Amino acid sequence: TCHAFRKSHIPRRERQRLVEQQEKYFKQILDHFNYNSLGNGTYDQRYLITDQYWKKGNGPIFFYTGNEGDIWEFARNTGFITELAAVQGALVIFAEHRYYGKSLPFGKDSFNIPEVGLLTVEQALADYAVVITELKKELGAQKCPVIVFGGSYGGMLSVYMRIRYPNIVTGALAASAPILSTAGLTDSRQFFQDVTADFEKFKPACRDAVQGAFQKLNTLAQQKDYRRIQSAFSLCKTPSTPKDIHQLIGLLRNAFTMMAMLDYPYSTHFMGSMPAFPVKVACETMLNGTDLMSALRDTVGIVYNSTGQLTCYDLYSLYVECADPTGCGLGFDSYAWDYQACTEIEMCYESNNVTDMFPPMTFTEQQREQYCSKRWGVVPRPGWLKTQYWGDDLSTASNIIFSNGDLDPWADGGIRKSLSPSLIAINIPEGAHHLDLRESNPNDPESVIVARKKESEIISQWVKAAMESSS
Numbered sequence: 428t429c430h431a432f433r434k435s436h437i438p439r440r441e442r443q444r445l446v447e448q449q450e451k452y453f454k455q456i457l458d459h460f461n462y463n464s465l466g467n468g469t470y471d472q473r474y475l476i477t478d479q480y481w482k483k484g485n486g487p488i489f490f491y492t493g494n495e496g497d498i499w500e501f502a503r504n505t506g507f508i509t510e511l512a513a514v515q516g517a518l519v520i521f522a523e524h525r526y527y528g529k530s531l532p533f534g535k536d537s538f539n540i541p542e543v544g545l546l547t548v549e550q551a552l553a554d555y556a557v558v559i560t561e562l563k564k565e566l567g568a569q570k571c572p573v574i575v576f577g578g579s580y581g582g583m584l585s586v587y588m589r590i591r592y593p594n595i596v597t598g599a600l601a602a603s604a605p606i607l608s609t610a611g612l613t614d615s616r617q618f619f620q621d622v623t624a625d626f627e628k629f630k631p632a633c634r635d636a637v638q639g640a641f642q643k644l645n646t647l648a649q650q651k652d653y654r655r656i657q658s659a660f661s662l663c664k665t666p667s668t669p670k671d672i673h674q675l676i677g678l679l680r681n682a683f684t685m686m687a688m689l690d691y692p693y694s695t696h697f698m699g700s701m702p703a704f705p706v707k708v709a710c711e712t713m714l715n716g717t718d719l720m721s722a723l724r725d726t727v728g729i730v731y732n733s734t735g736q737l738t739c740y741d742l743y744s745l746y747v748e749c750a751d752p753t754g755c756g757l758g759f760d761s762y763a764w765d766y767q768a769c770t771e772i773e774m775c776y777e778s779n780n781v782t783d784m785f786p787p788m789t790f791t792e793q794q795r796e797q798y799c800s801k802r803w804g805v806v807p808r809p810g811w812l813k814t815q816y817w818g819d820d821l822s823t824a825s826n827i828i829f830s831n832g833d834l835d836p837w838a839d840g841g842i843r844k845s846l847s848p849s850l851i852a853i854n855i856p857e858g859a860h861h862l863d864l865r866e867s868n869p870n871d872p873e874s875v876i877v878a879r880k881k882e883s884e885i886i887s888q889w890v891k892a893a894m895e896s897s898s
Contacts, residue, residue: 447477447479448475448476448477448502448519448521449475449476449477450473450474450475450499451473451474451475451476452471452472452473452474453471453472453473453474453558453561453562454469454470454471454472455469455470455471455472455525455530455554455557455558456468456469456553456554456557457469457470457532457545458545458550459549459550459553459554459557460549460550460553470525470530470531470532470533471529471530472522472523472525472530472554472558473498473522473523473528473529473530474498474520474521474522474523474558475498475499475502475520475521476518476519476520476521476562477509477512477518477519477520478518478519480509480512480513480516480517480518480519481512481516481517481518482516483567484567484568484570484571485570485571485894486515486516486517486518486571487515487516487517487518487571487572487573487574487597487890487893488517488518488519488520488559488563488568488571488572488573488574489508489511489512489517489518489519489520489574489576490520490522490555490559490573490574490575490576490596491505491508491519491520491521491522491575491576491577491581492522492524492555492575492576492577492581492584492585492588493521493522493523493524493527493528493577493581493584494524494527494577494578494579494580494581494584495524495527495580495756495760495763495764495767496527496528496756496760497523497527497528497529497760498521498522498523498524498527498528498530499528500697500698501521501578501581502521503697504695504697504864504865505521505576505578505864505865505866506864506865506866506867507863507864507865507866507867507879508576508864509866510866510867511882511883511886514883515883515886515887515890517574518566518568518571520558520559520562522554522555522558524551524554524581524584525545525546525550525551525554526538526543526546526763526766527759527760527763528760531759532545537759537763538759538762538763538766540803540804543762543763543766543803546763546766546767546770547770547771548584548587548767548771548772548812548815548816549815551584552584552587552588552591552592555575555584555588556588556591556592556595559573559595559596560595570894570897570898572597572598572889572890572893572894572897573595573596573597574596574597574598574599574600574886574889574890575588575589575596575598575599575600576599576600576602576864577599577600577601577602577604578602578603578604578860578861578864579602579603579604579605579837579860579861580604580609580772581604582600582601582602582603582604582606582841582861583601583604583605583606583609583816585599585600585601585604585827586599586601586604586606586816586824586827586829587816589824589826589827590816590817590821590824591816593825597826597889597890597893598826598827598828598885598886598889599826599827599828600828600830600882600886601827601828601829601830601841602830602831602861602863602864603830603831603832603835603837603838603841603860603861604829604841604842605837605840605841606816606818606840606841606842607818607819607840607841607842608774608776608837608839608840608841609772609773609774609812609840610773610812610813610816610818611773611775611809611810611812611813612813612818612819613839613840615775615776615777615790616776616777616778616779616782616783617776617839617840618752618753618776618836618837618840619680619684619776619777619778619779619782619783619785619836620782620783621687621835621836621838621839622683622684622687622783622836623782623783623784623785625686625687625690625706625834625836626683626687626706626709626710626784627784629706629707629710630710630714632714633709633710633713633714634784636713636714636719636722637683637713637723637726637784638780638784639719640713640719640720640722640723641676641679641723641780641784641785641786643719643720644656644659644672644675644676644720644723644786645786647659648669648672653665653666653667653671656672656675659718659720659721659724660675660720660723660724660740661724661738661739661740662675662739662740662741662742663739663740663741663742664741664742666742671742673788674742674743674746674748675742676785676786676788677746677748677788678727678731678740678742678745678746679723679727680778680785680786680788681730681746681753681754682726682727682729682730682731683709683727683784683785684753684754684836685698685699685701685705685730685754686701686705686706686709686729686730687706687834687835687836687859688835688836688837688859688860689701689705689859689860690704690705690706690834690859691703691704691705691859691862691865692704692857692868692870692871692872693868693870695865698756699730699733700733700734701729701730701733702729702733703870705729706834708729709726709729712725712726712729713726724740731745731746744757747761749761749764749765749768750765750768750769750774750795750798750799750802751764751765751768751772751774752774752775752776752777752788752790753774753776753836755768765802765803766803766805769795769798769799769802769803769805769807770799770803770805770807770808771808771811771812771815772812773795773807773809773812774790775790775791775792775794775795776790777789777790777791792807792809795807821842821846821850822846822847822850824850825847825849825850826849826889827849827850827851828851828852828853828882828885828886829841829842829843829850829851829852829853830852830853830854830855830858830861830863830878830882831843831852831853831854831855831858832854832855832856832857832858832859832860832861832862832863832875833854833855833856833857833858834857834858834859835858835859835860835861837860838854851885853878853881853882855872855874855875855878856872856874857872857873857874857875858872858874858875858878862875863875863878863879863882867879
């Protein structure tokens with residue numbers, strides 16, 4: 428999930444462009460599906476709106492289905508939508524997902540039980556359907572076709588909006604949307620296998636070095652040589668239990684996950700700060716170290732100590748273990764995502780040190796159930812997401828683009844082959860996690876330029892067809 432975004436990170440050119448996004452709030456229904464519980468009680472849902480490119484009253488509406496974080500963070504890292512709006516005369520709206528950023532239905536009590544219970548995919552989609560309907564009325568835009576966009580979980584929401592509210596949404600661009608692996612439909616080993624593959628593709632020796640460093644750590648842990656572990660990894664406190672070692676391994680593994688996902692060809696400030704080509708930087712760090720364990724420490728420092736200002740690593744504050752083995756991030760947003768991973772979003776992914784380079788760490792359905800009932804008082808219902816949002820049986824849907832980058836460990840959890848002429852898969856060989864949604868950059872690989880062009884053509888066809896059928 429997304430960490431706080433500091434303004435100083437934004438280049439001036441981009442900052443000028445951002446000024447044009449107006450931040451607004453919408454009075455949103457708290458509970459769309461139960462008329463008794465809270466009556467028609469409301470909360471303030473945040474959204475950003477840009478109308479400077481809009482052909483008023485007849486240009487399309489490009490609507491970003493906000494995901495697990497502050498909506499500004501997504502707006503700043505999704506420049507493609509604004510670039511496309513300038514070409515196609517569209518109104519742009521970025522809507523914040525309930526329970527994230529400033530859209531907290533019960534303020535600081537939002538993560539208490541039972542208040543957190545209104546955090547579901549269904550409620551979030553209903554929020555978006557209501558926002559779109561009301562704003563269209565308010566802006567005199569009833570005839571304007573709506574295209575939804577989203578990346579990652581936001582991309583899943585875009586798919587779900589199109590299949591759940593086709594009366595409202597004309598088409599969807601779902602970038603890096605793992606709609607299969609979050610519905611329990613893929614191998615639990617796939618994710619960390621694909622993280623490993625990124626490093627192995629750069630150099631097989633890189634995988635070996637990482638594996639070797641973890642083996643050394645394992646040997647020291649078995650010998651209970653906790654002091655040596657503390658000094659090798661520059662930990663603030665000496666670990667003293669197997670639980671501390673488990674936490675350390677989680678923290679280390681998570682750094683590789685982040686670098687694989689965010690393996691962009693230029694430096695970025697999305698979910699923390701990353702250098703250009705972080706996988707390459709990581710492998711060079713791993714292979715140039717004098718000793719494997721300190722090399723591993725310096726490699727994860729790319730993620731946890733990008734400023735170089737930390738003198739030691741605090742195991743429990745830099746990484747929080749949760750119901751998502753790929754990490755929930757930090758702060759309030761991480762509570763919300765943890766709750767979603769405990770209810771509808773299934774992520775029982777494991778590393779095993781055979782198909783991947785990480786120590787064995789399981790996260791079984793039983794472990795998930797145990798954790799979730801202890802943490803949130805809920806028992807997950809495996810299979811519900813597939814039932815509710817069709818899983819891999821999408822043949823009756825239409826007008827969805829599924830884009831994925833081959834460098835992204837989430838890619839094989841999504842749709843990689845076109846399912847029909849209007850359910851189109853676009854694969855981006857040099858792309859990491861939803862690179863195509865980012866603003867164009869001189870360092871973009873050719874494959875993402877081609878993908879964006881194709882996406883733009885398809886979307887303009889959808890818009891044209893919708894305009895013709897409504898006139």
